[in-house]
Amino acid sequence: MFPEYRELITKLKTDNDLHFVKLFDEHNELDEEITNLENDPVAAGSRAEEIEGLKRKKLALKDELYQYLLTKA
Numbered sequence: 201m202f203p204e205y206r207e208l209i210t211k212l213k214t215d216n217d218l219h220f221v222k223l224f225d226e227h228n229e230l231d232e233e234i235t236n237l238e239n240d241p242v243a244a245g246s247r248a249e250e251i252e253g254l255k256r257k258k259l260a261l262k263d264e265l266y267q268y269l270l271t272k273a
């Protein structure tokens with residue numbers, strides 16, 4: 201995610217920027233949850249709406265992370 205900001209992301213995580221770390225971790229947790237649900241054939245079919253909602257939330261977090269990176273660049 202955001203390879204052009206790799207150094208800045210590393211710096212923010214190393215400096216323990218709590219807001220950034222919280223957003224970053226939440227995004228990664230959602231990504232893992234979505235992947236697990238999509239890889240489960242039962243969940244993928246029966247929880248499609250929930251998966252879509254999680255994807256929207258993940259995208260909103262990604263947008264927020266990007267805006268945060270822009271202010272720190």
